Amino acid sequence: MTRPEPRPRRSLGDLSERALAFWLLAPAALLLGLVALYPVARLFYNSLFRRRLTDETGVQPVFVGLGNFAQAWADERFWTALWNTLLIVLVTVPGALVVGLLLALLANLPFRVRWPVRLGLLLPWALPLVFAGLIFRWFFDSQYGVVNDVLVRLGGERLFWVTTPELLFWAICLTIIWKTSSFVALILLAGLQVIPKELYEAAAVDGASRWQSFWRITLPLLLPALLVAAIFRTITAFQTFDIPYAMQNGGSAFETLAMYVRTTSIENLNFGYGSALAVLMFLLSLGVTLVYLRYIRGVDE
Amino acid sequence: MRRLFWLLLAVLLASFALAQQTRLRVFVGGQQRPDVMRKILDLYQSRNPGVRVEIEVGGATSDQQQQYLTTVLASRDPSIDVILIDIIRPAQYLASRWADTIDKYLPAASRQALLQQYLPAYSQANVINGQLVALPGFADAMFLYYRADLLEKYGFRPPTTWEEAIQQAQTILQRENNPTLNGIGFIGAPVEGAVCTFLLPVWAAGGDVTNAQGQFALTVEQAQRALQFWVGLMDQKVSPPNMAEKPQDTIRQEMQAGRWIFGTLFAYAWNRFQNDPDSQVKGKIGVVPLPAFAGGRQASCLGGWQWVVSDFSRNKAQAHKLVRYLSSPEVSKILAIEASNLPVFPALYRDPDILRVNPWFAQALPVVQAARARPQHPRYSEISEVIRVTTNQVLARQKTPEQGAREIVGRLQAIYAGR
Numbered sequence: 001m002t003r004p005e006p007r008p009r010r011s012l013g014d015l016s017e018r019a020l021a022f023w024l025l026a027p028a029a030l031l032l033g034l035v036a037l038y039p040v041a042r043l044f045y046n047s048l049f050r051r052r053l054t055d056e057t058g059v060q061p062v063f064v065g066l067g068n069f070a071q072a073w074a075d076e077r078f079w080t081a082l083w084n085t086l087l088i089v090l091v092t093v094p095g096a097l098v099v100g101l102l103l104a105l106l107a108n109l110p111f112r113v114r115w116p117v118r119l120g121l122l123l124p125w126a127l128p129l130v131f132a133g134l135i136f137r138w139f140f141d142s143q144y145g146v147v148n149d150v151l152v153r154l155g156g157e158r159l160f161w162v163t164t165p166e167l168l169f170w171a172i173c174l175t176i177i178w179k180t181s182s183f184v185a186l187i188l189l190a191g192l193q194v195i196p197k198e199l200y201e202a203a204a205v206d207g208a209s210r211w212q213s214f215w216r217i218t219l220p221l222l223l224p225a226l227l228v229a230a231i232f233r234t235i236t237a238f239q240t241f242d243i244p245y246a247m248q249n250g251g252s253a254f255e256t257l258a259m260y261v262r263t264t265s266i267e268n269l270n271f272g273y274g275s276a277l278a279v280l281m282f283l284l285s286l287g288v289t290l291v292y293l294r295y296i297r298g299v300d301e
Numbered sequence: 302m303r304r305l306f307w308l309l310l311a312v313l314l315a316s317f318a319l320a321q322q323t324r325l326r327v328f329v330g331g332q333q334r335p336d337v338m339r340k341i342l343d344l345y346q347s348r349n350p351g352v353r354v355e356i357e358v359g360g361a362t363s364d365q366q367q368q369y370l371t372t373v374l375a376s377r378d379p380s381i382d383v384i385l386i387d388i389i390r391p392a393q394y395l396a397s398r399w400a401d402t403i404d405k406y407l408p409a410a411s412r413q414a415l416l417q418q419y420l421p422a423y424s425q426a427n428v429i430n431g432q433l434v435a436l437p438g439f440a441d442a443m444f445l446y447y448r449a450d451l452l453e454k455y456g457f458r459p460p461t462t463w464e465e466a467i468q469q470a471q472t473i474l475q476r477e478n479n480p481t482l483n484g485i486g487f488i489g490a491p492v493e494g495a496v497c498t499f500l501l502p503v504w505a506a507g508g509d510v511t512n513a514q515g516q517f518a519l520t521v522e523q524a525q526r527a528l529q530f531w532v533g534l535m536d537q538k539v540s541p542p543n544m545a546e547k548p549q550d551t552i553r554q555e556m557q558a559g560r561w562i563f564g565t566l567f568a569y570a571w572n573r574f575q576n577d578p579d580s581q582v583k584g585k586i587g588v589v590p591l592p593a594f595a596g597g598r599q600a601s602c603l604g605g606w607q608w609v610v611s612d613f614s615r616n617k618a619q620a621h622k623l624v625r626y627l628s629s630p631e632v633s634k635i636l637a638i639e640a641s642n643l644p645v646f647p648a649l650y651r652d653p654d655i656l657r658v659n660p661w662f663a664q665a666l667p668v669v670q671a672a673r674a675r676p677q678h679p680r681y682s683e684i685s686e687v688i689r690v691t692t693n694q695v696l697a698r699q700k701t702p703e704q705g706a707r708e709i710v711g712r713l714q715a716i717y718a719g720r
Contacts, residue, residue, distance in 0.1 A: 053375060058396070142543040143541065160546075162545075162546055163543070163545040163697035251491025252491070253491070253697070253699070263686070
């Protein structure tokens with residue numbers, strides 16, 4: 001006769017374990033709250049006040065409710081900056097994904113000596129954004145720049161890349177794609193390397209062409225990595241600041257939302273309105289991230 | 302036991318001595334020769350044993366320094382006592398209540414006497430709404446630098462009018478036939494210096510942004526003529542077509558490489574031309590006041606740096622005393638000799654010790670005396686942005702001088718009206 005085993009005293013043991021888990025997590029949660037949530041909460045709070053360091057509201061902020069957001073709604077410069085930011089996202093995110101994918105495929109080829117390829121991938125990624133902006137600012141210089149030099153040699157004429165808004169936009173996009181596609185490539189390369197080789201061997205046995213095995217095996221299995229890269233890239237594209245800033249000597253012929261936030265708060269010392277603009281930018285990034293996350297969940301299921 | 306007693310006593314005495322000592326922290330920018338400032342502060346410490354002065358070095362440009370200071374001062378941080386600020390900022394420091402006014406420590410009569418010693422432009426630029434916000438540290442202004450060797454070669458004297466300068470540049474460019482040589486260099490990139498670029502012809506033609514009462518007075522016509530003048534230099538091929546890409550230091554570097562006949566630059570350039578190891582123009586550069594238009598007046602853009610006491614300092618009286626020293630003739634002379642900074646006292650422009658090191662200072666006095674300050678306004682940074690960005694767009698041919706002028710006048714009007 002077997003005696004039934006005593007039931008584990010679940011509730012109590014669990015509770016103390018849960019409590020332990022809670023207390024163990026508390027410092028991290030607290031830290032996260034301090035460094036991540038507090039500044040965001042503070043930003044929301046600030047956006048409800050008129051606070052300009054150039055007048056008495058710098059010392060005595062005035063509560064204006066959603067007044068700053070109403071101001072943004074009527075602010076032509078805000079809409080232009082938002083539009084410019086969206087254009088950057090629309091051009092540079094797909095651009096970086098495509099170029100990044102090509103680079104990753106290249107780096108994944110069975111080279112005998114791999115390090116130059118890997119180094120080539122790492123370098124643009126490791127370079128500070130402002131440096132990239134300054135370097136390309138020189139590439140696109142109308143007088144000394146390498147781009148115009150090539151144009152002239154090919155029989156074209158000198159273009160004023162940095163001071164003509166339409167050309168400047170493409171110059172900025174090219175720089176951003178150059179700078180960010182290596183990051184995308186790094187993520188995709190990691191994704192490529194976990195695809196089992198047997199799948200390709202099996203496909204080859206079945207007589208699949210290279211194109212077919214790329215389309216049927218590589219791309220579907222790379223999708224999660226591509227999504228991760230796309231999320232990171234989109235969020236950073238919304239925050240584009242350094243490259244256009246450096247390429248224009250700090251000017252604002254082509255202004256992104258992040259540049260406008262900086263000018264408003266740091267240069268014009270209009271903290272209330274600057275906070276409202278930053279809140280709008282934050283909400284925008286958050287919205288896009290949520291859409292992506294939903295999509296990822298869909299893919300996972 | 303006895304040893305312990307002595308040790309305790311020593312610690313006690315030392316901490317007492319430390320408590321007696323005042324610590325002051327001075328902020329200067331990276332390009333303002335912190336090494337020379339340190340020497341000046343060492344001298345002060347040796348005369349005031351109770352005071353220790355620390356130096357904090359900030360960004361290289363006026364903008365970078367102010368970005369950092371904005372963070373420190375907006376959070377009412379008391380760690381900095383004395384700050385060296387750009388001439389364009391006193392109005393903003395008063396409006397933000399970041400500066401403790403100097404008036405508190407000066408009876409009205411002695412304030413008058415003190416201000417009379419300085420170059421008038423600085424006493425004016427540092428008095429905002431009747432309050433003395435800062436005291437001048439060193440002067441600066443825009444000058445016309447020229448290739449003395451080239452002008453001499455073609456028998457020209459340094460120009461006194463823009464018409465002369467243009468004509469000389471055209472002649473030299475034509476005869477030299479050197480594709481890397483350019484005529485007249487001016488700041489065209491959307492940086493702070495472009496505000497001076499815009500204002501120079503306005504002033505030379507007798508106009509200004511505000512009238513004597515401080516009301517907005519710039520007309521579209523004045524603004525348009527000013528913008529047209531610089532665009533005209535490019536049309537006449539005296540300046541290359543890409544002036545919209547050029548900040549001040551690019552012009553300076555190119556002139557140093559022998560690529561400009563004339564350059565409108567601030568005082569720092571002279572030292573670089575003469576002393577930089579890579580300079581191709583050592584001993585070949587002359588410097589004169591900026592030209593006038595025929596029948597107009599000469600005008601230059603005033604620069605320069607001022608000392609303020611932070612309103613959040615915990616040692617205001619001591620900080621004030623230090624500022625009085627830093628804005629004294631003695632310090633002005635050290636800065637002139639060791640850092641080639643223009644003095645803020647007219648008398649020092651004739652000082653033999655200074656002239657031995659910087660002979661061209663003899664010609665600089667009339668320039669700093671005639672130089673004019675950019676608009677004094679708490680919202681100066683917005684004024685600056687409107688002017689420099691629009692001027693840049695006109696030079697980049699995105700807007701006609703007329704469109705640019707209408708935009709500048711319209712937007713400045715709004716700022717002056719408090720909108």
